[in-house]
Amino acid sequence: MLGFGADQLLADMNRLLAFLFHQGVLDEQYLQLQQLQDESSPNFVSEVVNIYFHESEKLLRNLRSLLMDIEFSDYKRMGIHLNQMMGSSSSIGAKRVRNVCVAFRAACDYNNRLGCLRALELLEHEYCYLKNKLHELFQMEQQRILAARVRYPMQN
Template identity: 60%
Template sequence: MLGLSVDRLRADMNRLLALLFHQGVLDEQFLQLQQLQDESSPNFVSEVVNIYFHESEKLLRNLRGLFCIRALELLEYEYCYLKNKLHELFQIEQQRSLAAAVRYPVQQEQQRPNNHT
C-alpha cells in the first residue's frame, strides 16, 4: 500500500512539473539543476531554490522601498505643482476682483459750444 502512495505522489509531482514547464515557469535550467543533484546531495535542488527565494525576497523588499520612494517623489511633485498653480490662479482672481472694484472717475468731455451758424 505504501508503494501505491509513492507512485501517486510521483505522478502528482510529474503532473505539476509538466504544468510548470508548459506555463513557462520552469525551463531547461531547472532540468540542468536537477542533473546536479545526486545521492551525496539529495536536497541540492531544494536548497538552491530556497537560496534563490531568500535572495529574491530581499531584492523585492529593496525594490518595493525604491518604488515607494519614487511614488512619493511623484506625489510630492504633483502636490507642489497643484499648490503653485492654484496659488497663481487665486492671485489672478484676487487681482481681477480688485481691478473690478476700482472705479475710475469717468471724465466727461467738456461740452463744447455748438457753433451752429
C-alpha cells in the same frame, strides 16, 4: 514492494512539472539543476531554490522600497537589483519571473515610474506563484521519499 503512494506522488510531481513547463513558469535550466542532485546531495534543488527565495525576497523588498520613495529617481540602482534578480531567476529556470524582470528593466531604462510600479506588481505576483508551486513540488517530493521507505509484506 515499495509503498503504494510513492508511485502516485511521483506521477503527481511529473504532472505538476509538466504543467509548470507548459505555462512557461520554468524552463530547461530547472532540469539541469535537477541533474545536479544525487544521492550525495539529495536536497540540492530545494536548497538552491530556498536560497533563491531568500535572496529574491530581499531584492523585492529593496525594489518596493525604492519605488515607494516619493523622491525616487535612482533607476540605475533599481536596475542593479533587477540584474541580480534576472540572473538568479535564470540560474534556477524561473522563466516567467526572469521575463518580467526584463520588462521591468526596460521600464527602468526609460525612467518610467508607472511602468516600474506595474512591473513590480507583476513581478511579485509571478514570484509568489513560482514560490507556491515549487513549495508544492518539494512537499510532494518529501512525501514521495517517505512513502518509498514504507515497505509492505508480499501477499502470497
